[in-house]
Amino acid sequence: xxxxxFLREKSLYLLLVVFAxxxxxxxxxxxxxxxxxxxxxxxxxTLSMNLILGYTGQVSLAxxxxxxxxxxxxxxxxxxxxxxxxALPLASLLAAATGLLIGLPTLRTRGSxxxxxxxxxxxxxxxxxxxxxxxxxxxxxxxxxxLPSPLFFPGIGPISFQTMVAQxxxxxxxxxxxxxxxxxxxxxxxxxxxxxxxxxxxxxxAVGVNTFAGKLLSFVVANFFAxxxxxxxxxxxxSISPSTASIDLTFNWLIYLLLGxxxxxxxxxxxxxxxxxxxxxxxxxxxYRMIIFGILLIVVIIYFPRGIxxxxxxxxxxxxxxxxxxxxxxxxxxx
Amino acid sequence: MQLFLQQIFNGVxxxxxxxxxxxxxxxxxxxxNIPNFAHGHLYMLGAYLCFFLMNQYGFGxxxxxxxxxxxxxxxxxxxxxxxxxxxxxxxQMSSFISAIGALIILENGVIVIWGxxxxxxxxxxxxxxxxxxxxxxxxxxxxxxxxxxxxxxxxIFIKKTTAGMTIEAVAxxxxxxxxxxxxxxxxxxxxxxxxxxxxxxxxxxxAPIFMxxxxxxxFLGMKAFAIVILGGLGSISGAIMGGYILGLxxxxxxxxxxxxxxxxxxxxxxxxxxxxxxxxxxGREVS
Numbered sequence: 051x052x053x054x055x056f057l058r059e060k061s062l063y064l065l066l067v068v069f070a071x072x073x074x075x076x077x078x079x080x081x082x083x084x085x086x087x088x089x090x091x092x093x094x095x096t097l098s099m100n101l102i103l104g105y106t107g108q109v110s111l112a113x114x115x116x117x118x119x120x121x122x123x124x125x126x127x128x129x130x131x132x133x134x135x136x137a138l139p140l141a142s143l144l145a146a147a148t149g150l151l152i153g154l155p156t157l158r159t160r161g162s163x164x165x166x167x168x169x170x171x172x173x174x175x176x177x178x179x180x181x182x183x184x185x186x187x188x189x190x191x192x193x194x195x196x197l198p199s200p201l202f203f204p205g206i207g208p209i210s211f212q213t214m215v216a217q218x219x220x221x222x223x224x225x226x227x228x229x230x231x232x233x234x235x236x237x238x239x240x241x242x243x244x245x246x247x248x249x250x251x252x253x254x255x256a257v258g259v260n261t262f263a264g265k266l267l268s269f270v271v272a273n274f275f276a277x278x279x280x281x282x283x284x285x286x287x288x289s290i291s292p293s294t295a296s297i298d299l300t301f302n303w304l305i306y307l308l309l310g311x312x313x314x315x316x317x318x319x320x321x322x323x324x325x326x327x328x329x330x331x332x333x334x335x336x337x338y339r340m341i342i343f344g345i346l347l348i349v350v351i352i353y354f355p356r357g358i359x360x361x362x363x364x365x366x367x368x369x370x371x372x373x374x375x376x377x378x379x380x381x382x383x384x385x
Numbered sequence: 386m387q388l389f390l391q392q393i394f395n396g397v398x399x400x401x402x403x404x405x406x407x408x409x410x411x412x413x414x415x416x417x418n419i420p421n422f423a424h425g426h427l428y429m430l431g432a433y434l435c436f437f438l439m440n441q442y443g444f445g446x447x448x449x450x451x452x453x454x455x456x457x458x459x460x461x462x463x464x465x466x467x468x469x470x471x472x473x474x475x476x477q478m479s480s481f482i483s484a485i486g487a488l489i490i491l492e493n494g495v496i497v498i499w500g501x502x503x504x505x506x507x508x509x510x511x512x513x514x515x516x517x518x519x520x521x522x523x524x525x526x527x528x529x530x531x532x533x534x535x536x537x538x539x540x541i542f543i544k545k546t547t548a549g550m551t552i553e554a555v556a557x558x559x560x561x562x563x564x565x566x567x568x569x570x571x572x573x574x575x576x577x578x579x580x581x582x583x584x585x586x587x588x589x590x591x592a593p594i595f596m597x598x599x600x601x602x603x604f605l606g607m608k609a610f611a612i613v614i615l616g617g618l619g620s621i622s623g624a625i626m627g628g629y630i631l632g633l634x635x636x637x638x639x640x641x642x643x644x645x646x647x648x649x650x651x652x653x654x655x656x657x658x659x660x661x662x663x664x665x666x667x668g669r670e671v672s
Contacts, residue, residue, distance in 0.1 A: 109478055109481065109482075155656060156656065156659060158659070159659050159663040161478065162477055162481055163614060163659065166614065167656055169607060170607065170651075170653075170655050171656060173652055174649045174653060174656075177648060177649050301485060304482070308482060337497035338493075338497060339493075341490050341494055341497065344486045347482065347485065347486030348483050351472070351479050351482050352483070355475075
């Protein structure tokens, strides 16, 4: 049974990956395709936010700040002539290192204190981005950031990233990498430690989990991927401004993550695709759009604290229980 | 010297509004343990109500102020009932996220009704006085004096009236307060009403001096949180002191260091102090 379940799960994953790989052949509309690319990119953000917020239970609201660090670093480095493929890991490492520096003091705090401290840091980043004009270009930002330089694959030849299809595969590759790392991390001993911290920090400490080191690791890894996503964003979009690091972006990801389902691996991706599509569909509502989202956020946190994924797994469990009961009754009637 | 005194005056003026706003927040956050992250947005809505009543209905400044305060008191109760009460037995983080939902609604609601652009409330007292070389407008003096009056009134309310004392009882021991027959839900309601009403009062007082805009609440709310944490959760005197200190810090920092970074001094100070004392300057542990 366990083996069969495992195989079924594996084949489901495989199916999804194949679907993602052939997706460019199914979508012809450029606008829809752009939404898909952004969905992949923001999935990296929500997945990494999920690590610190969903699995470790620490509400970091500096995520867009680290995304901003990644995007500004890549923009500045590529402007200086550094290759994108060197700039991207450097930018991610810079985001991770900043995360370490900020995490050391702020992770000593708990609950709302941590949320507010990280929020303050996020705001500082965006204010600095808006005012440090010599470096960041102030509120106009940086424009004309080069696309990733062509990659040479043995046997295939150089691949340039001029086309949307190539850009899509680039983002998808990084999304799969993120997913792989998250999967390995969450199902490792570290991951269990993260969840122990989330469920009861004092108890986790008492049974020997190094809670501070756990929180720090989770925070640094999350910020590494936030920086990575920011770097890709800067290069693909070609222009950045302080709004790239604004708290609005953090709040958007928070909505995607919570509505999709925190502390699951599918939920953040689901949220990052479904919510922007819904937002796009209800564009005619204009300003009322965000009001509806505010209401939705409150309703979800009150009634469906585990988001869409939680609601789905509840439904599945209920259906299965119903089915089992039906089978039991039949057997009882026959016997 | 003249610049210094002028900055001190401005700092005390802006500090007065910080003190009132932080006071309202410390009642809710420190005493009810609800991280009302939408507090700054209630302040913003208060200012808009004042603007709306004066512009649309031609009410006088003081009548608009009183109406705004009363409406916001009811609004505070509504927010408590709809946004926070269903989550009272859940981790604090749930309330925090619910609060983000509330602030999105408030900010975009104001944008839908009154537009995203900044507005100006006509200054009811445009005159100025000069003293020791510093320029003081009547409205700024009014802010300082009213803030002190409000703070004293609030102190009397909490220490001397039954309703106020029940708030303090809940703060000291929630279960104990329930045991002696205090309706904790009603206390939550009253606390939220006072919190929102004082925020509205501060907003209406200071609105004729600065522009009002839908986004003005976000930074103010965060600063109020910084003050409350630094001054010690639930400490009323800490919130008042913290408010004035931050006002002075911003005015002097803005005058002497850099005005562009004025808004981040509070946030930087908060991170620094939390680095040294994770529970705030005079804080106690939160769950």
